[in-house]
Amino acid sequence: MNIRNFSIIAHIDHGKSTLADRLLQATKAVSDREAKAQLLDSMDLERERGITIKASAVTVMHEHNGERYMLNFIDTPGHVDFGYEVSRALKACEGALLIVDAAQGVEAQTVVNAYLAIEQDLEIIPVLNKIDLPGARPDEIAMEVEQVLGFAAEDCVLCSAKSGVGIPELLDEICERFPGPRQAQTPKTRALIFDAVYDDYRGVIVYCRVFDGRLKVGDKIRMMGLGRTFTITELGKYTPKPQKVKEVGTGETCYLVASIKTLGDVRVGDTITIDHDPAEEALSGYEPPRQMVFCDFYPATNSDKKGNDFEALREAMEKLSLNDASFTFQTVHSEALGFGYRCGFLGLLHMDIIQERLEREGDVEIVQTAPTVSYKVEVRGKEGATEEIEVHNPADLPDMGSIIAIKEPIAKVEVMVPKEYIGDVMKLALDRRGIFTGQTFVSDARDMLTFEIPLAELIYDFYDKLKGLTAGYGTMDYEINEYRTDRLVKVDVLINGDPVEALAVIVHKEKSEQRGRQLLVRLKKQIPRHQFEIPLQCAIGGKIIARETIKGFRKNVTAKCYGGDVTRKRKLLEKQKKGKERMKTIGTVNIPQEAFMAVLDVGDE
């Protein structure tokens, strides 16, 4: 039988899910009525945000030129936060449909995703979708595809997933242009895990692509990376309804259930083999998930001091971790905010999603600190040896004297921008310590700019600024390239002379004064006036680099206080006391919880 394994990759809202559904419908895998709902996305959140968070695979049968084809759609997360997951999903394929909105054109995410597919050596069919929209410019956009991605303009397939125009032709192209799976390279079984989801009833459902050998129900399998073994209790395919099968052969995709309790027992990218007859070598390219962005979550309310809110947060985190093994968390205690969790995420979007899911599914309110990145710090160890440690909390930075170098993650950033805004975007990128690495002609209206920008600068409101500068037209995407040494320093914040560890930040030396001043201005707004003047300072080592002052009250006295006023006045003072209980006292200064948030919050004044 002919097998075609392929993915659909696209920028958000360019119509990936609609197209997938339309293809299913055209192969009669779903009825017209069922096609109304997008089938591949299963979570509310995904539907609302118009993005696919978790990949799924769907198998349909199709007849082409009198031959039967098994088409395996492998859905991918659309965002490079999930770059590794995307790359694993792509590795399971031989081909990819690259969807471009015929009105919007090539976006930054399209480019990054296309590069991922090219890296995996996939056959790519560019598809111009939404050609029936009034604003569609298929000819121009086809030229953009050629300019930016190097696919011949005439190779683009035109379609409208909404109306169904061009869908039969696209199916033909899939059968003809995508290659079939490679031949088995070893008689031993090797299957690539490209996704795994948690199901409340069946435990973990693993999605895999069999490259060599076969899998059968009852097989005792071994995860070659993690070394865990399980027995397959169910094998099947989504068509898109789940359909159980007894076995799966070389070149096919499937899901499997094997009494796997948590997602921690499964790693995307790992290789499945047969326990009693294992393959010698795993399939290449396995990497553990890599957390790039970190922040703390604290319960937003601390209504009772027994810490029940923290318990609720803990439960929500543990529940969510069953569903998403790619974020990490560990208990932290902040003097200012009490008990919470320091969490690591694949990227900014991933962080937002986790926060939303915790609040929505776990019904907890969360206070989130500003994100930081993960630094690699070279320190002088014992007897002159050099050690490298990972630091993602400024407070954990060792004494500056022992630090040889601080390395930070550098992102390769693609920005798609209308030509009139190029100057502004350049300025923004350079202001964020960006290095300009290239400019590509996209169309008469747009160019693609490429930069290398430290991730720490990127997560600091870069995207919002870009949108603001380009009237919303600029799009960007990024990948983490490497770690690079720079002149990074820890800026301490002193309130009334006392250093406050929770407020310290790691910034570039040249930016330290500017950031320090911004931070103090925010802090000044958040800390209430006291009976005395409060100096706020930023310092590097012992050197003060910025200073602000919160003036003391000069007057705080009620004019009248007679017999009938005593109770009311005492209650007012007690109210102030209650207010203070929610504050952190540092020395003699009361700092509200909000101050810890606001000063770390992203954005310029």
Place this chain on the structure above:
Amino acid sequence: MSDDTALSRLRQLEAASAKIPVRDALAQPGRPGVSSIYIHIPFCSHKCHYCDFYSFVDSRDRQRAFTSRLIRELASLAPLAGPVQTIFVGGGTPSLLKAELWQELLASLQETYDLSPFLKGDGEFTVECNPESVSEELLGVLKSGGVNRISMGAQSFNPEHLKTLERLHNPASVPVAVELVRNAGIDRVSVDLIYAIPGQSLQDLEHDLRHALAMPIEHLSCYELTYEPNTAMTKRLGMGEFVRTPEELEIEMFELVGAMATQAGFERYEVSNYAKPGCECRHNLAYWKQDEWIAAGPSASAHIGGHRYKNVPRLESYLTGDDEGFAMIVDHEPPDPVRLVQEKLMTGLRLREGLDVDSLLENLNAANARRVRETATEFENLGQLERTEGRWKLTPSGVLLADGIAGSLLSVIA
């Protein structure tokens, strides 16, 4: 009323959480009598916009009913009192009560209370008056009833600022009224002023103070305008009709009041009160030292036997008091020694004489007392509080921060 019916009535009231304080106080045999009385007269000819006292313009001529009811209430409370040292009649506008009703009220006080200190010239009996509602006749009645102090509401001598306050009197009526008081043989007069009125300049205030201090008075209350919740003034501020006086100017004004009063021979003895030596208001000092006082009249607040409570503030409800003559009460707080310490800290720090700390802190446990002392040290170090001979007093810069300091001291009491 027989004892049985009185008891059953008490139980009913107890269930309604009313009147318990008075009963408790009465039940303690041999307790010293209360020596201060506050009487509230709620009538006004016009509601001033800054005022948050219980007062209203009576359109139904209920003065007679009110006076009878008040006399009845005072008679019921009389067993609580010992020899009376101070009486303060406030409002509202007490001078609006008709002279013949005043006569009845004063006669009943003479009858039911021991006013012997007054015969020795020892008592202080103050009535608040509006300059336009004092008359020779009324003052004659007050004088013969034992009143020996008048508190005159001047507020400002500038017609424009009076209008901002919706205070409707002619400034020229104030010195005339003060003269009438003097001529009636009432020997002590206090004048009330308000400052930091929107639009008022430092020069305007100086003008007001000059006028006030030029009169034959012994006492001056000078209040910064307070925007009390639920007053017309606060609503108008919220609607943007005017802006608040800047804090820096308020401070300058506070300092100007102090300087001019001192020059005229007055001393500040409380945040907003100034007196010639020996002429401090003893009744108000009783409040600030948290002594006991009896209260009569709608909305009047009392402090007896550690209980704090307030009479029901609606005239109609007040008029239908219970069979024994007591008023229904609201906002009752039972005795609480820690609360009393807090209250003494709060009001005592407002006084020039300060607080006798050692005896006060004896009422707290050791840990609380230690924390209060430690906190006081912080303010001492800031030059806002000074300790001499076991007393805590606020320094001139500390007086302006009295609320913050009191709040901090209170907040460390667990």
